[in-house]
Amino acid sequence: MAMRRDHLPWLFISERNQPFTRQAVNYIIATTAARARLAKVHPHMLRHSCGFSLANRGHDLRLIQDYLGHRDPKHTAHYTRVAARRLDGLWSS
Numbered sequence: 001m002a003m004r005r006d007h008l009p010w011l012f013i014s015e016r017n018q019p020f021t022r023q024a025v026n027y028i029i030a031t032t033a034a035r036a037r038l039a040k041v042h043p044h045m046l047r048h049s050c051g052f053s054l055a056n057r058g059h060d061l062r063l064i065q066d067y068l069g070h071r072d073p074k075h076t077a078h079y080t081r082v083a084a085r086r087l088d089g090l091w092s093s
Helices: 022-035 044-056 061-068 073-087
Strands: none
Touching: 044 061, 044 073, 061 073
16 A cells, blocks of 8 residues: 555555445456356455464464454454364374
8 A cells, every 4th residue: 555656545446546345346256256166255255264364374363353353252263263173183192
């Protein structure tokens, strides 16, 4: 954003220098998924991917909670519980 010259507050902007609408984001993700021959994909899956990636890299619950904007840590705990499976059998011989 620091390199942009338009000084608009939005991360992603349309050709009209406006923020993308929810419908435009859905369309872009759906058409990209179709081209890649992926099953039904939706924007919220990107949030899930980000949460799981952060958990798998060992980031703590509070950091992931803050990054994803969750108020309640229960919503974030799902990512760390699933990531904890990679530690199964760590202490067994």
